Amino acid sequence: MNATPTATPTHPVPAPPAGERLDDQRAAITELGDELRALVDAVVRTETPPDVLRLVTDEVRLLTGQLTGHRRVRAEIPAVDEFPGGVRMYSPVTGPGSPLAPPMRVTPGDGGMIGRCTLGIAHEGPPGYGHGGMSAMLLDEVMGWACAGAGLPGMTVSLQVRYRRPVPLETPLRVHARVTGTEGRKIFLEGSISTEEDTVVTAEAVFVTPDPDRTRALFPELRAE
């Protein structure tokens, strides 16, 4: 298995924040996430002359240079996260701190989980519509939450997505997923993406709960509970 993480932290890892300090850290991460999503939207939307783009580029480089704290390595779980089964601040789908995420908010409902989000112009595939892969991303994510919500944390084995209509940008979306059955370690799910008027995408998936040995092999950084 080539995917076993080999990287381990080489820098001293600060103690995880807790209580009010954790809340404030997450709030600040979310504020930066909000502003970065606004910047991303402006960058991909605005026709800007090359000289202005190059000035902005220089300033972005300076900003990056200000982030000088502990840099987590591959597979290291951020101190502000709860994994498994909790907050993922930098998830590319739900993370309030991720410039990539719509971000989608997930809550229990309709016998499973419901995600709500709006895709922006940064998520565009065909002009005016979400990238087909973004739909798969939203569905895969809510299906993972539906597994966890049913007490069956799992990883995707197969995902079948059917695109009935293009997914409109800048339109509130409802992503639903629920567990339809289990068979040993296998979990079967169905899901959908809807606008207020229409179901635009449907999906079926199989997830699997890895056995404890496999979990340890895949996630050596997992903190003991």
Place this chain on the structure above:
Amino acid sequence: MNATPTATPTHPVPAPPAGERLDDQRAAITELGDELRALVDAVVRTETPPDVLRLVTDEVRLLTGQLTGHRRVRAEIPAVDEFPGGVRMYSPVTGPGSPLAPPMRVTPGDGGMIGRCTLGIAHEGPPGYGHGGMSAMLLDEVMGWACAGAGLPGMTVSLQVRYRRPVPLETPLRVHARVTGTEGRKIFLEGSISTEEDTVVTAEAVFVTPDPDRTRALFPELRAE
């Protein structure tokens, strides 16, 4: 069909750049894309105190304010793009100007198309691995290129992804897709994602070439060829 774009440009649209001016515009967009991807990586990777995060947040807001040019509305095709069948500067998968994109580079090969990219920590699903939806996004994108490369531009109707192993982050990936057959307007494809050692994800898909009426209904902004 609720997905018909209703937004039309409300600001004067500048003339598209051409020749050297177009090359320079695209180069500046790519330079900013590179720096934004570095910023995104630093943001999701670095443990930064809340006071520093808030200073950076204020500076990001100022940067966004510097992008004051023509703002395209939903479904408007950027002047620097070639659609259909050409450069998409802000694609969330291949766009050199997209802070979300790995970005993947696609070239013809192996009887279809080959995409090459490396996922970063911003694309993380389970700790250390790519989000399952990112794999679907890479495959959907290369399959679209494989359709276009075969002279059959199409949109995804169904996509079946099989996750054989988790997709490692920070590891060069090869994404392959090829057309396996057609039936009327339907195009059948197969695809895979491999590391140097292993095939980690496989996929099958059906795309469809929309008829001209449907194309005009979906993409009213399409420039006449």
